[in-house]
Amino acid sequence: MILFDRVTKVYPNQQVALSGLNLHIQPKEFVTIVGSSGAGKSTLIKLMTREEAHTSGKIIVGGLDYDTIKPRDVPLVRRRIGVVFQDFKLLQNRRVGENVAFALEVSGAPRREIKRAVPKMLQLVGLASKEDRFPQELSGGERQRVAIARALIRQPKILIADEPTGNLDPKNAWEIIELLLKINRYGTTVLLTTHNKEIVNALKRRVITINRGKIIKDEEQGRYSLEGGK
Amino acid sequence: MIQLFRVLQAGSRNFMRNMWLSTAATAVMTITLTIVIISFISNTALTSTIKNVTDKIDISIYLKDTITAEERDDFQVALSEHPNVESVRYVSKEEALEAYKKENQNNPTLIKGLEFAGNPLPASFRVQAKDPKQIDGIVAITQRDEYRGLLDLDKQSTYQGENKETINRIVRIANFFKTAGLVASVIFVIISTLIIFNTIRMAIFTRREEIEIMKLVGATKWFIRGPFIFEAALYGIIAAVIAVVLSYALLLGGAAKLVNYIDVGSTITFFQNYPLLVIAGELFIGILIGAFSSMLAMSRYLKL
Structure with missing residues (x-):
């Protein structure tokens, strides 16, 4: 590997x-x-x-x-390769769901696939209810979960x-x-x-x-x- | 396809997010493109004016309506015999009217007025000199006692000698404005390139975190660069549209005042006949300046 x-x-x-x-x-x-x-x-x-x-x-x-x-x-x-960092590296002006979707957008994934995949991934990391929050509204642990969700969204x-x-x-x-x-x-x-x-x-x-x-x-x-x- | 759409979307969003900088860049670009059009307009208008003026370099001797055919022939022979005369052409009142009508065919009220007024135009001799600089002898013939009384008193005969100074001056001024227009265009193209360069440079700095994240999640180089190029091109596109409308309005507004001095008619006709060509040309220049300066900024400040 x-x-x-x-x-x-x-x-x-x-x-x-x-x-x-x-x-x-x-x-x-x-x-x-x-x-x-x-x-x-x-x-x-x-x-x-x-x-x-x-x-x-x-x-x-x-x-x-x-x-x-x-x-x-x-x-x-x-x-x-998915990567997460100490400082999360989230886009502050985008919502949680958008931050996760971002990784799919840059690779040209169709919108329907993004709509399907993002909530699933947020559920996996335990943030199903926070899709529409902005990073500033989350705790540090939650922010790191968003970063992990973004890193994993492309499997x-x-x-x-x-x-x-x-x-x-x-x-x-x-x-x-x-x-x-x-x-x-x-x-x-x-x-x-x-x-x-x-x-x-x-x-x-x-x-x-x-x-x-x-x-x-x-x-x-x-x-x-x-x-x-x- | 979806990639392109996302690039355009990101570019427009960046444009909106930096409203002040975008507005400033677009404004400078608008000024530049307006100057480019105006320079182009005055170039064609002045060229056509110079042509009209130089076409008129012949001596026009206007005759009284009361002149007899005999007196006329006598005068014509006397002129023709002068060694410096190339040709003498008689233009009758009717011919003069026809020519005048033709020149002013776009002005129906003027022509209608003429019909009521009868024919106010005098008959004339058009004298072409062999050597345009030596016309004193020709002028002297018209001042002989037997011919002086035949001249139309209302319409001053024009001699090339007198016109020449004016013609030269017009040509000089026209050439000056043509050069000035070109220089101004070049200067403003450089200024707007620098301003857009700086705007994109700042956009790169304010978005460096976003760029880092894009790289991190595997965005391609063009996916990262695209929004900056489109943002800069957008300044050009918006500016081109404003500049075309603005200069067309200026042209129509100024035409009434300018028509006495320079030939703007042909330029207006050009605008009306080829509006797409004018807009396409402006869009091309605008997008070119935008794309070039943003690429320049990225090559220095956006290391991927």
Whole structure:
């Protein structure tokens, strides 16, 4: 599903963000990536969504070799991967339903399909009654649910959640994590990055620890620690 | 198809959302396109005026109604014998009336008036000089005692020498206005390009979050760029329509005052005969300026 083979990323300012990173994630896995700021987590995600191009090595996501994709195919790559962020990235001047519909509109989905799909997705994330609200009228947890609904509306095989709970209180944070687990049970590969120790330790899922652009630990039922070893 | 519709929809929405900036950009574009039309109009009108004026470079000697056929022949022979005379053509009162009627066929009241007044036009000699600069000798013939009494006193005979100064001046002024129109058009096209460039630049900045999200959810480059191009083209489209109406109104309003000085008739006829061509031309220029400046702004400020 996701394969990184000796991937190196050097930014134009000579900063080495990833150096020879190997990573293999199977379909339907739930993987948490931890690491201190600047360890390379964000770069890893940017390479997956093709916001940045890798310097060397091989990246294959969903059967697609990133060395062979043309610039104009990049939007198609992004449509296959759902992404949510710490700051939600919602359009403030559009209603909840419109925000979710937006992801379908840009890909040219017919209006009838959008009308059918949006309420279903909002129901899945537990916001069925808030379709006509604006983002400012929602709590942080609800906003993140809208972002998740938008990321999932095109039924991607992979959902990347980059610090989705960073702006949320513990209760809301847990609700988001439970939602991600539910999505994972339905068959979507979930890639979570977080700094929240309690969440990582409670999840008891695969944990990958990154430090200085390399994977220093990869455990099937990992715990949160930023140091190598125990 | 649905993609195109959504791009146009987003473009119009952006236009409405930035009402003030959009209005300013459209206003500048309207001024530009109006200047372009007016420059075009005055160009054709002035060219046609110059042609009319230069056609009139011959000497017209107007004759009294009481002149006898004998006196007339005598005068004509005397003129023809002058070495600098190319030709002398006699224009009778009837011919003069016909020509006048033809010139003013669009003015039925004038022609009707003529019928009541009888024929007020004098007969004349049209003298073509070999060397238009040396007409003193020809003028001298008309001032001989035996011919001076034959001249029509109400209508002053015109000599090229006197007209020449005026004609030259008209040509000079006309050329000045033609150049001025062209220069003004170019300057305003540049100004509106810069203003639209800036408007779109600001639109890109205010919508950078939206653009980021569009990229995130997999919008294609043209889906992101399209609304900006359409927004700028919309300034051009609206401005073109206003400019055509405005300049046509100006032309009709000004025609009555201008008709004595320059030939606006042909321009009005052009407007009336080819309204679609005028509108299409303006739309083309407007959309071109809009699309070009927005693309320029995006190439610098919208990195996808």
